[in-house]
Amino acid sequence: MKRLFKTTILCLLIALPVFLLVDIGRYFFYPDVSLLKKNRPGKTAFMEHREKVWRSKNIKKKIRVSWVPLSQISPYVMKAVIIAEDDKFWSHEGFDFEAMQKALEKNLDQKKFKMGGSTISQQLAKNLYLSPTKNPVRKVKEAILTWRIERHLSKRRIMELYLNVAEWGDGLFGIGAAARRYYGKSPAALNAREAAALAASLPSPQRFHPASGSRYAARRAARIYQIMERRGIVIREYDEVVQETKVKETAKEEKTSTEDTGLFQLPEDFKMP
Numbered sequence: 001m002k003r004l005f006k007t008t009i010l011c012l013l014i015a016l017p018v019f020l021l022v023d024i025g026r027y028f029f030y031p032d033v034s035l036l037k038k039n040r041p042g043k044t045a046f047m048e049h050r051e052k053v054w055r056s057k058n059i060k061k062k063i064r065v066s067w068v069p070l071s072q073i074s075p076y077v078m079k080a081v082i083i084a085e086d087d088k089f090w091s092h093e094g095f096d097f098e099a100m101q102k103a104l105e106k107n108l109d110q111k112k113f114k115m116g117g118s119t120i121s122q123q124l125a126k127n128l129y130l131s132p133t134k135n136p137v138r139k140v141k142e143a144i145l146t147w148r149i150e151r152h153l154s155k156r157r158i159m160e161l162y163l164n165v166a167e168w169g170d171g172l173f174g175i176g177a178a179a180r181r182y183y184g185k186s187p188a189a190l191n192a193r194e195a196a197a198l199a200a201s202l203p204s205p206q207r208f209h210p211a212s213g214s215r216y217a218a219r220r221a222a223r224i225y226q227i228m229e230r231r232g233i234v235i236r237e238y239d240e241v242v243q244e245t246k247v248k249e250t251a252k253e254e255k256t257s258t259e260d261t262g263l264f265q266l267p268e269d270f271k272m273p
Contacts, residue, residue, distance in 0.1 A: 024137065027144040031129060034152045036161060040067055044165050046127045047173060054171075066176035070160040073175055073187045076195035076234070078159055083227050084199035084220070086120040089159070094121040094150035095143070122146045124162045168201060169209040182210045192234040196224040 047063050054061050070078070082089050088096050096119050118126075125145035130138055149158065168178035175198070179187040183194055190198070194210075200221035201208040208217035228234045 024140055024144070027129075027141050028148075033145070033148050036149075036153060037157065041128055041161065041165060044128050044173075045130055046132065046165070046167060049131055050167070050171050061171055063171050063173060064177045064181070065173040066180075067164050067174060068176040068187050070156060070163070073163060074190040074195060076192045076228070077163065077175060077187060077190055077198065079228060079233050080192070080195040080199035080224050081120070081159075081163065081202065083224050084196075085123070085202055086118075089120050090155060092119060094119060094146040118142075119146070120162050121150055121158055124158060124165070125149055127162070127165050127167075166202065167205045168198060169211075170206045172205070172209075178209075192228055193221070193225055196228065197221040199224055 043063075047065070050063065053059075086092075086096065088099075099119075122142055125142050126132075126138075129145055130142055153161075163175045165173060166175075167173050168175070169181065172178055172181055175187045178198055179185055179190055179194075182198070183190065197210040197217070200217045201210060201212075208214050208220070210217070225234070229236055
C-alpha cells in the first residue's frame with residue numbers, strides 16, 4: 001500500500017511539471033495573434049468570464065459591446081488612458097520593467113502577490129485570452145502573449161484593440177458603448193474631462209465607472225486631467241470656453257424649442273365646438 005502511494009506521488013510530481021510546460025508552452029503558438037492585424041476579435045476571455053459570473057449568480061444580463069475605429073475616437077481618450085495606465089506605451093516593447101520592479105518591491109513589503117505595473121499590451125493579452133485571476137502561471141502566459149502581440153501588431157493597432165475590448169463598467173465593453181452609456185454621445189465627441197473620467201475607471205471599472213459617484217475615481221480623474229493640462233494636451237481656458245459655449249448652445253436650443261412649441265398652443269379659454 002505504501003509502495004503504491006509513493007508511486008502515485010512520484011507520478012504526480014513528474015506529471016505536474018510536464019502539464020505546466022505543455023499548458024504554458026502552447027501560448028508560443030496559439031492563438032494566432034497575427035490575425036488581429038486586420039480582424040476584430042470575437043468574444044474575449046473577459047467577456048466570457050463576466051457571463052460565467054452572471055450565470056453563477058443567476059443574473060440575467062447581456063454583454064454590451066461596440067467597435068469603433070481609432071480614427072473615430074477622441075484623441076483625448078487615448079492620451080488619458082496612456083497617462084492612467086501606461087505612460088511609456090510608445091517607447092517600451094510590451095513591458096515596463098521599472099514599473100514592474102516598483103510593483104514587486106511593494107508586494108514584498110506587503111507580503112502578498114499582486115504584481116502590477118502591467119502595460120496596455122499586457123492588459124490587452126489578458127483581456128483577449130486569459131482570466132482576471134492573479135497567479136504566477138497566468139502571468140507567464142500573459143508575458144508570452146504580450147511578446148507575440150508586440151511582434152505582430154503596431155502600437156496604433158494595439159491601442160485600437162485595447163480601447164475596444166476593455167471593460168468600462170459591469171459587462172460594458174468598448175469605448176463606443178461606454179461613451180454612449182455614460183455621456184450619451186459618440187466616442188469622437190468626448191472631451192478631455194470625460195476622457196479622464198473614463199480612464200480613471202480602468203483599474204476597476206465595475207467600482208469606479210463615471211456614474212459610480214466614487215470619490216477615489218473623481219480624484220483620480222482630476223489628477224489625469226491635471227497631467228493632460230500640464231503637458232499641453234488640453235488648455236484649461238480653451239476647454240472652459242468650449243464647455244460654456246456648449247452649455248449656452250444647449251440652453252438656446254431648448255429655449256427655441258419651447259418658444260416654437262408655444263406658437264402652436266391653444267388659448268386657455270378656447271373650447272371645441
